[in-house]
Each structure stands twice: as C-alpha cells, then as structure tokens.
Amino acid sequence: MSRLLIVLLLIVGFSAQAQRYPKRKIRKDLQELPGFGESYIGFKLYDPQKDKVIAENLSEKFMTPASNTKLFTFYGSQKWLPDTLPAMEYVQRGDSIIFWSTGYPLTLHPDHPDSSVINFLSQVEPNKQLYYWPRPTEDGRFGPGWGWDDYDGYYGAEKATFPIYGNSIQFIVDSQNRSFSMTPNHPGFKVKVSDATDTRVRISRDEFWNEYELKFKEIGPNTEQVIDTLIRPFRYSDILFTELLSKASGKKITKITDFARPERFETVLGVQADTLYKWMLQPSDNLYAEQLLMMISGTQTDTLSTEAGIFLAETPQAFTNVPIFPNGLTWRDGSGLSRYNMFKPNEIVTVLIELYKGYGESLFELLPQGGVSGTIKSWYKGENGPYVFAKTGTLSNNHTLSGFIKCDSGKVLIFTFMANHYTVPTNQIKENFAFILERIRKAY
Incomplete structure (x- = not known):
C-alpha cells in the first residue's frame, strides 16, 4: 500500500470519527440536555493546531464568568510579574529600616505559610529601628459587586495592602x-x-x-x-497588621505615614510566581487573585489598585502590536466574586489561547485536573488519567468550566462552557458538561 494511500485513509478515518459528534449534534445537546433548555448556555470548542472553531453557541454574548475571572487575573499576572514574586520592599536610612508592601498575599498564610518577610525582619540587628509605611491603595476591603454578607465566609477574606x-x-x-x-x-x-x-x-x-x-x-x-x-x-486594619507582624517577628515595629516610596529600594523575595498561580487556580483562592491584581499595579505605580491592575492586564506591553481584547472587558475584580464581571465565551477562549502559547502543556500542571486535583477532583475523571484541565466558576445559578481537553487521538482542544441563569441543581449542569466532554474526547 502506498504511503499516500495510507495518509488518505488516516485523514478519512479521523474525519469520520469527528463526524460521530459534529457541531450540529453538539449544539443539539447544548439545547436539549436537562436544564439547558431553560438556561443560557455559552459554548466554544476550538482547535489550536488548525486555528479552527469546531463548534460554538452564544459565543458573542456577555455572561457571568464567576471564578473563570481568575484566568484573566492569571494572564495579566504572568505578563507583568517577575518569575519570583516580591514579598516586601524596603530602604535603609541610617539606623532605620522602612518597609512597605507589594500586595503579596502569602505572609504566614494558613494554607501556604511563607516566612520570607518574617525571616528578614527577625534577623534585623537589634540597634536598627523598624518602620512600616502603609502603601497607598485605591481599594476598599471588598470588590465592587460582591455580596454584602461575604465578610463572614472563609472565601471572603478582606483585600489589604499587606495581608x-x-x-x-x-x-x-x-x-x-x-x-x-x-x-x-x-x-x-x-x-x-x-x-x-x-x-x-x-x-x-x-x-x-x-x-x-x-x-x-x-x-x-x-x-x-x-x-x-x-x-x-x-x-483588617493597619494597627492590627503591625501588631501581628511585630509579634511574629519578635521586633518592635512602628507605623509611619510621612514617607514616599523612593526610586531605589531593596526587595525581599517570596515564592516562585507559578507556585502562587497554581495555588490560586486549583482551589480557586479568592484572596490570592485579588492581591495579584494589586501586585500588578504595584509594578508601575506607587498605589496598589485593582482597577489599575485590570487596566495593565488588558493593555498590550510595548513589544505587543495589538491588544488581544480590542474592545476591552467588563472586568471588575480579580476573583470573580463580583456580579459586575461579564465576559463572552470568545474572550475566555482567547485568553486560554494566549496562555497555551506561553506555557504549552505545562499549563495543565497549574490548572485543576479532572478526577485528580482542585475544584474538579470529583468530576471529569479519565479512564487512564486526567483528560480535562480546566478552571471552574460558580455563583448562584451560574456555573462555568473553561480549559483544555486532551482527546483519545492525542489532540488538545480548547473549550469553554458558560451556563447562566439555570434553575436545576448545579450537579445536573456538571453532568451535562461531562456528557459533552466525554463525547468530544472520543470523537476528536
């Protein structure tokens, strides 16, 4: 058998396999599976190798992304922040050390306690005086559009200049x-x-x-x-922070206000950036996401600001010719707790494409993995290991799932589901997602 004939047979075989679940059948399922008919279901399935949209539904409609917002926070962070994150900045002036925050969220965090700041402060010579300068911020304790009672939940930790x-x-x-x-x-x-x-x-x-x-x-x-x-x-308050930090470091720390951030300063380094991104994405940690946007703003201005962080995340850097979001985004916070966030399925796929260009399949190690880790540990389990690598997002009556699917053929596809305003249990929505993803895995 000639080599040309073998290639043609393979092409025909793959084409026939894909036709077992063509876009018309995908759209039919998006309209008819339980609970989907009365809901708004945004969807897009994209082949990055062929630069081809396989199927889509309501892909140009604004929808509530919930914690899929963290994908955009991740995108902006890896664009602007260094490979090793700055935990604190300081200057020495005579017998004084003046320090301030970068927005870094891991200092003594209960889940991932980083002691970089504590180790530095505790080793300061006894004759040195320590002064803390609360860096200016434009943010309140909560983001716009958060639920008023979020203060009481484990997921509702307050934003702060120095967590x-x-x-x-x-x-x-x-x-x-x-x-x-x-x-x-x-x-x-x-x-x-x-x-x-x-x-x-x-x-x-x-x-x-x-x-x-x-x-x-x-x-x-x-x-x-x-x-x-x-x-x-x-x-949170600056006074409480200073007292907690003083106790943890064993040092007297005095708060000051009459200070301006100098052009030259020293930096205490924290963890690797990808480590924090993984800790944000897999369990969907809200505080990490909020603080990352503030850290982005801190790379370009003295003031820590979510709004400035979002602006920078959307703005192309000097070496980039065109923005990937030419019309801007309806983006209000880092975590997705805000009901004011509205993204289109097209925009979510766009940010996934950009992340995939930069990371390749190493990106899968940062995302939740179906049946293995993160928020999809109990869902989308593969027969021979994970095949879904995706970020979830959930608010009342809204559930999203966006990421990558590795098909039986070895092909990697990018997808997003955005289910808005459903009235059935969320588990029913997840079962529908699983049904469609399983058929895609086998067909493509």
Whole structure:
C-alpha cells in the first residue's frame, strides 16, 4: 500500500470519527440536555493546531464568568510579574529600616505559610529601628459587586495592602471537650462560646468588629470526627497588621505615614510566581487573585489598585502590536466574586489561547485536573488519567468550566462552557458538561 494511500485513509478515518459528534449534534445537546433548555448556555470548542472553531453557541454574548475571572487575573499576572514574586520592599536610612508592601498575599498564610518577610525582619540587628509605611491603595476591603454578607465566609477574606495570615483566623475546634485554639491569637479577637450546639461547628463574626460566636457541634455515639478546622476572616486594619507582624517577628515595629516610596529600594523575595498561580487556580483562592491584581499595579505605580491592575492586564506591553481584547472587558475584580464581571465565551477562549502559547502543556500542571486535583477532583475523571484541565466558576445559578481537553487521538482542544441563569441543581449542569466532554474526547 502506498504511503499516500495510507495518509488518505488516516485523514478519512479521523474525519469520520469527528463526524460521530459534529457541531450540529453538539449544539443539539447544548439545547436539549436537562436544564439547558431553560438556561443560557455559552459554548466554544476550538482547535489550536488548525486555528479552527469546531463548534460554538452564544459565543458573542456577555455572561457571568464567576471564578473563570481568575484566568484573566492569571494572564495579566504572568505578563507583568517577575518569575519570583516580591514579598516586601524596603530602604535603609541610617539606623532605620522602612518597609512597605507589594500586595503579596502569602505572609504566614494558613494554607501556604511563607516566612520570607518574617525571616528578614527577625534577623534585623537589634540597634536598627523598624518602620512600616502603609502603601497607598485605591481599594476598599471588598470588590465592587460582591455580596454584602461575604465578610463572614472563609472565601471572603478582606483585600489589604499587606495581608498577613491570609487575613483570617484558623480555628481548631474540639467539640467533644468543648475547647478551641486560634492562629493567630490576638487580644483584639473576642470569641463568645454559645450554650447551644448544632449539627456542625458554626463560627460567625460581627461585620465590623473582630467579635466571633462559636457553636460546638453535637457529639453522638456515631460521630467520627470530633475535631474540626475552620477558617474565618478577620477585620483588617493597619494597627492590627503591625501588631501581628511585630509579634511574629519578635521586633518592635512602628507605623509611619510621612514617607514616599523612593526610586531605589531593596526587595525581599517570596515564592516562585507559578507556585502562587497554581495555588490560586486549583482551589480557586479568592484572596490570592485579588492581591495579584494589586501586585500588578504595584509594578508601575506607587498605589496598589485593582482597577489599575485590570487596566495593565488588558493593555498590550510595548513589544505587543495589538491588544488581544480590542474592545476591552467588563472586568471588575480579580476573583470573580463580583456580579459586575461579564465576559463572552470568545474572550475566555482567547485568553486560554494566549496562555497555551506561553506555557504549552505545562499549563495543565497549574490548572485543576479532572478526577485528580482542585475544584474538579470529583468530576471529569479519565479512564487512564486526567483528560480535562480546566478552571471552574460558580455563583448562584451560574456555573462555568473553561480549559483544555486532551482527546483519545492525542489532540488538545480548547473549550469553554458558560451556563447562566439555570434553575436545576448545579450537579445536573456538571453532568451535562461531562456528557459533552466525554463525547468530544472520543470523537476528536
């Protein structure tokens, strides 16, 4: 058999295989699967090797991205931030060291505690005076369009110029012995223990004060877990930050305001940037995302600003000829908690294309992997390892999934699902996504 004939047969074979799930069948499923008919389902499937759109639905419509917003934060961050992230900046003047923030979120964070700042401060000579300058910021504690009651949830840590302990308290609660511990522990943190119990441990906080109420859970003969770990945000202030940092470093730290960031300064380095990106993307950490946008702004201005970070993320750098988002984006925060964010499926695919150009398949190690890690650990499991590498996003009645699918043929495709305004359980939406992705995996 001639080589030409073999090539032709392979082409025909792949074409026939793809025809088992052509775009008309994909669109039919997008309209008829349970819960899809009454919802708005944005979708796009793109082949980066052929630069070809395979199928799409409502790809030019604005939709709520939820935590898919973090893909755009990631894109802007890897464009503007260095490979090793700056944890803190400082200058030495005589017997004084004046330091300030970069927006870096990992200092003593409960999930990924980085001690770069603490190690530096604790090693300062005893004759040196330490002064903290709160860097200017245009941001409030929350982003525009966040839920007013987000302050009480583990996912709602406040934005800040210099986060510490993830701007949260880690409670370890022993319901059997009715005891608990806190990290960090500070005299300003007040905890009232309720006489009542509940089916699970509950910790609530006053919106404006660091006053908490703790309810232990009921312990019965069949209770297997008696110790629980909960994370709850604290109300941030510069004074609280200075006191926590002073205690952790063992140094007296004085806050100052009459200072301007100089042109020349020294930098304390933190973790590798890709490490933080992975920690943001896989569990979908909101504080990391918000602080990254502030860090982007800090590369070009003295003021830490989400709005400036978004502007820079959208703006082409000097060596880039044209912006990848020529019409701009309806983008309001780093995490996707804001209901004001609106992206089109086309724009999500565009940012995935750009990320894939820069990272190649090494990008898959940073994203959640179906059946293996992150927010899709329990979904989209492959028979011989992960085949879906994608970022989720969920707000009430909205669920998104965007990323990459590795097909049985070895081909890598880029996709986005955006399900908005559905009324069925979110698990039904995920099952629909899984059904379509599985058919794509086998067909292409």
